[in-house]
Amino acid sequence: MRTRFTDLFGVEHPVVQGGMQWVGRAPLVAAVANAGGLGFITALTQPTPDELRAEIRRCRELTDKPFGVNLTILPAITPPPYAEYRQAIIDEGVPFVETAGSNPTEHLRHFHAHGIKVIHKCTSVRHGVKAQSLGVDALSIDGFECAGHPGEDDVPGLILLPAAADALDIPFIASGGFADGRGLVAALALGAEGINMGTRFMATVESGIHRNVKERLVEAGERDTQLIFRQLRNTARVADNAVSREVVAKLNEGAKFEDIKHLVAGVRGVKVYETGDVDHGIWSAGMVQGLIRDIPTCEELITRIVRDAEEIITDRLAAAVGTPAAVAGS
Numbered sequence: 054m055r056t057r058f059t060d061l062f063g064v065e066h067p068v069v070q071g072g073m074q075w076v077g078r079a080p081l082v083a084a085v086a087n088a089g090g091l092g093f094i095t096a097l098t099q100p101t102p103d104e105l106r107a108e109i110r111r112c113r114e115l116t117d118k119p120f121g122v123n124l125t126i127l128p129a130i131t132p133p134p135y136a137e138y139r140q141a142i143i144d145e146g147v148p149f150v151e152t153a154g155s156n157p158t159e160h161l162r163h164f165h166a167h168g169i170k171v172i173h174k175c176t177s178v179r180h181g182v183k184a185q186s187l188g189v190d191a192l193s194i195d196g197f198e199c200a201g202h203p204g205e206d207d208v209p210g211l212i213l214l215p216a217a218a219d220a221l222d223i224p225f226i227a228s229g230g231f232a233d234g235r236g237l238v239a240a241l242a243l244g245a246e247g248i249n250m251g252t253r254f255m256a257t258v259e260s261g262i263h264r265n266v267k268e269r270l271v272e273a274g275e276r277d278t279q280l281i282f283r284q285l286r287n288t289a290r291v292a293d294n295a296v297s298r299e300v301v302a303k304l305n306e307g308a309k310f311e312d313i314k315h316l317v318a319g320v321r322g323v324k325v326y327e328t329g330d331v332d333h334g335i336w337s338a339g340m341v342q343g344l345i346r347d348i349p350t351c352e353e354l355i356t357r358i359v360r361d362a363e364e365i366i367t368d369r370l371a372a373a374v375g376t377p378a379a380v381a382g383s
Contacts, residue, residue, distance in 0.1 A: 067247025072123020199229030218244025234361025275343025
């Protein structure tokens with residue numbers, strides 16, 4: 054299955070595993086790469102730039118296929134040493150970077166100077182157009198369904214993706230709500246060049262999170278998420294659990310960030326992935342968990358997605374328009 058995205062990034066399948074805090078580590082990324090997709094190590098999961106260098110090298114020991122690094126740029130009282138993480142990516146010869154969060158201009162010029170292609174994540178058409186004007190190589194357009202930060206516009210993929218296709222010239226992949234071949238076909242039909250999955254890749258054999266979390270994703274339905282920080286204009290979609298419900302209730306009652314800071318601390322979230330206690334803290338999950346039915350290997354998952362997508366295109370959709378191939382096969 055060939056698209057502008059696969060041609061630009063030199064991968065076999067238009068399936069991407071984007072950056073995920075505490076989840077995007079070498080074994081998962083390498084498994085995606087070996088299966089013909091494009092995986093991204095999450096830079097800030099690594100405590101220091103030197104540890105990111107080690108994780109990149111660890112990934113290279115597990116695959117000879119191309120992979121990338123996600124660098125999420127967010128405002129903070131004490132920001133991470135972004136320039137040092139950036140330099141680690143450059144020094145290690147990583148060919149692709151996925152940026153997210155704030156404007157990537159400062160990092161973009163450094164990456165491009167070293168021949169590194171940049172995908173920038175956006176949750177609106179206007180931000181995608183701006184990123185295109187800055188010179189990014191491709192975009193990931195995230196609909197309201199996505200885990201993590203869906204923005205504040207609340208536009209779902211069915212509208213956002215074709216609107217983006219009308220406004221953009223560079224390739225983009227669709228993110229938020231994708232788990233199977235049906236989603237890949239829909240994304241292509243709506244104008245995207247592939248799909249970016251996070252929650253679906255969490256529930257794979259090679260994902261390094263606790264089995265309890267993976268099983269929770271299989272059990273959960275599409276309604277089992279919470280939108281937190283709405284009142285703070287920093288909306289995040291997370292798994293529905295005791296903590297996220299408490300956060301929503303407190304903010305609805307007028308609480309300030311300082312009042313809930315202890316509930317949403319990252320140290321509590323990472324413990325969920327380590328211990329399997331799904332009510333210990335806040336952890337990201339998209340509405341697509343309602344479509345997750347099993348915990349396959351990355352190879353099994355990507356092969357199934359591409360196979361099912363090809364069958365939908367060449368069989369069911371071809372039959373719908375009465376193409377000669379469909380008639381001959383009937």
